[in-house]
Amino acid sequence: MTGLTDDQIEGLRADTPGCGPDHVHFNHAGASLPSRQTLAAITDHLRLEARLGPMEAGALAAEGVAKARAAAATLLNAAPGEIAFATGGSVAWGMAVASLPPLRAGDRVLVGRQEWGGNLTTLHDKAARAGATVEVIPSLEDGRVDADALAGLIDDRVRLVSLTWGAANSGLVNDAAAVGRVTRAAGVPYVIDAAQVVGQIPVDVAALGCDMLKAPGRKHLRGPRGTALLYVRHDFLDKVAPAWLDVQSAPWNSPWGADHSPVSPRDDARRLESAEASVALLLGLGAALNLALDLGVAAIRARIHHLAQELRARLDAIPGVTIRDIGDPETRSGLVSFTVDGLTGSAVRTRLADQGLTLGANGVPYTPLDMTARGLTEIARASVSYLTREGELDRLANAVAGLTP
Numbered sequence: 001m002t003g004l005t006d007d008q009i010e011g012l013r014a015d016t017p018g019c020g021p022d023h024v025h026f027n028h029a030g031a032s033l034p035s036r037q038t039l040a041a042i043t044d045h046l047r048l049e050a051r052l053g054p055m056e057a058g059a060l061a062a063e064g065v066a067k068a069r070a071a072a073a074t075l076l077n078a079a080p081g082e083i084a085f086a087t088g089g090s091v092a093w094g095m096a097v098a099s100l101p102p103l104r105a106g107d108r109v110l111v112g113r114q115e116w117g118g119n120l121t122t123l124h125d126k127a128a129r130a131g132a133t134v135e136v137i138p139s140l141e142d143g144r145v146d147a148d149a150l151a152g153l154i155d156d157r158v159r160l161v162s163l164t165w166g167a168a169n170s171g172l173v174n175d176a177a178a179v180g181r182v183t184r185a186a187g188v189p190y191v192i193d194a195a196q197v198v199g200q201i202p203v204d205v206a207a208l209g210c211d212m213l214k215a216p217g218r219k220h221l222r223g224p225r226g227t228a229l230l231y232v233r234h235d236f237l238d239k240v241a242p243a244w245l246d247v248q249s250a251p252w253n254s255p256w257g258a259d260h261s262p263v264s265p266r267d268d269a270r271r272l273e274s275a276e277a278s279v280a281l282l283l284g285l286g287a288a289l290n291l292a293l294d295l296g297v298a299a300i301r302a303r304i305h306h307l308a309q310e311l312r313a314r315l316d317a318i319p320g321v322t323i324r325d326i327g328d329p330e331t332r333s334g335l336v337s338f339t340v341d342g343l344t345g346s347a348v349r350t351r352l353a354d355q356g357l358t359l360g361a362n363g364v365p366y367t368p369l370d371m372t373a374r375g376l377t378e379i380a381r382a383s384v385s386y387l388t389r390e391g392e393l394d395r396l397a398n399a400v401a402g403l404t405p
């Protein structure tokens with residue numbers, strides 16, 4: 001085993017209430033299991049709020065929230081002023097994209113084939129209202145976005161390139177840096193949905209060349225639900241006009257109205273953040289971020305990659321089971337997608353849940369373009385974490401073998 005030692009893993013499992021004997025969690029791509037420390041950071045603060053009053057407790061926690069922001073920045077190789085917190089991945093993505101200049105008739109938006117369904121719906125809606133178009137960037141043979149083809153598509157009507165970096169319906173991980181080289185050269189805004197990447201694969205926003213990037217806290221970071229990170233490149237801020245403003249995103253500092261000039265929002269990523277937030281959850285997210293930094297995402301990545309490859313090999317050996325992962329095998333994530341002959345993905349999930357194994361399932365709406373391109377209607381998703389034991393892979397493979405005709 002590479003990266004983290006077995007002793008370390010056992011210690012981390014002992015610190016994770018969800019790693020009990022009753023069930024095995026294989027839905028880290030949906031939401032992972034928080035550590036005891038993350039749980040304590042949340043519940044301690046909720047108790048403090050109840051005792052002192054939420055505003056008073058919040059003032060005491062300001063430094064903790066600032067540390068969480070600094071940890072998020074370190075994780076992404078960004079500056080703290082380039083990080084905004086949000087309440088979910090789609091909220092962060094929606095705020096980011098809503099802040100860009102409105103689309104006009106004839107404008108073009110380019111997306112990868114793995115684009116998350118919610119992003120796609122938003123873009124289609126905006127485009128349809130404006131008379132603009134959403135176009136799919138051609139894929140390489142292995143399904144990843146073809147950056148050379150993207151370069152050939154760029155013209156002065158392209159307003160945005162949106163890339164879902166890690167697919168939600170397979171282990172495919174796009175070459176987001178190759179896409180960034182094209183968008184940077186063309187001066188086109190580039191937004192990355194890194195929901196399936198942050199926390200399990202090292203992220204360096206400078207190397208990616210992106211303008212904005214988001215991820216929820218609850219997946220491989222093992223943070224709480226209801227949290228998300230949004231990176232906004234500092235030099236891109238002048239293009240970011242928030243869809244709405246509040247006392248934090250644009251503090252009142254001058255009378256307005258007389259000259260009809262627009263308000264100037266803050267000079268950092270928090271122009272996209274709401275003043276009202278769950279401080280408890282942000283402190284929990286901070287604990288999760290610190291754990292990821294302590295372990296090192298490169299070490300996490302090595303272990304997850306090894307476990308996922310092992311699981312693919314075990315499932316692939318079962319007659320009636322088809323692995324549905326595409327992309328470059330060396331860069332795949334910890335998400336293992338498969339189908340079982342004669343069963344829908346949801347049925348696989350339900351039958352395995354009855355045996356104490358928690359999986360996900362993915363239908364067309366989550367990843368419409370890729371599922372449709374491959375003629376798939378539903379897949380089962382088993383996603384591993386560094387917390388996963390090798391023995392648990394055997395347990396899952398045996399249970400899946402028991403489902404086959």
Ligand SMILES: Cc1ncc(COP(=O)(O)O)c(C=O)c1O
Nearest residue numbers: 088089090116168193195196216
């Ligand atoms: C790639 C991707 N994008 C977006 C989302 C949606 O994020 P959220 O549920 O936090 O809004 C998900 C959720 O699984 C996802 O996998």
